[in-house]
Amino acid sequence: MHVLADSDFEKLLTAILDRAYGVALRMARGTEEAELLLTETIAEAVRRYPTDAPGPAFGLWFYRLLVEAFGKSRARRLRESKQPEAEEATELFLYHETQRLGMHSQSRDPAAVFLAKLRPEQIAAAVEALPDDYRVLCALYLYEDLRYVELAAILGVAPSVARSRLHRGRNMLQRTLWRVAVESGAIQESAAGNPA
């Protein structure tokens, strides 16, 4: 019997595929590469499902296969020569930048005001601009509400490594979001006290 004839497998796969598509798209940075990555991951899932029997941990198991596929993928090889520079950032980077521009005195919810200036596609682009290790982790974290131990299991690292890498990646993402906002004109950096 083909594993796709197993209704449990198909239900589990269908339930996760929409978000996994988003994660794969952020990893691979293009629909063609993302779909190739997912096709390879699904093929591997079909092959290993009967023996691995992931049960209720299907989601973690599937994402582990996705990360493995990404590690071997053409998308990763294509990116190796043009790995983006890490944009290091201090803690609370956006908090301080929005405060500097006077956004905290104009609203009780400056984080929401700031993000309202960005389109979803710009936020996706900011995630995609992160270096590989941070991008994969942040994509998993932002699309799925995973615990540190679950992220660590998917990536095959210690929970403490997943935690510290995630914290650093989120700081980098804040800096990248700020750059995207400034470069797109959503924020006028020079107009301190009078943001766009």
Place this chain on the structure above:
Amino acid sequence: MNETTFFTCEETFRRMKDYVDRELPAADVALVEMHLKVCGACASEYRFEQTLLRETRAKLRSVPTPPDAIARLLRGASSPKEPRE
């Protein structure tokens, strides 16, 4: 008795992301929450980080998947091909 009964701003700050992620031990959660109740500056930072995370997730998840992509992937899974090199 050496038990901490109140976190400073620095101690709260160092636990902020873990608190936002609901990853702190219960004893630390109580101390962070006690601090946030009395410290407006830390409470403001916490609200900012929490909203930023919630709104970033919501916006990212709202990026639409191409309409036929999921069906195409499921169809492809029914007739798997050799991975491309």
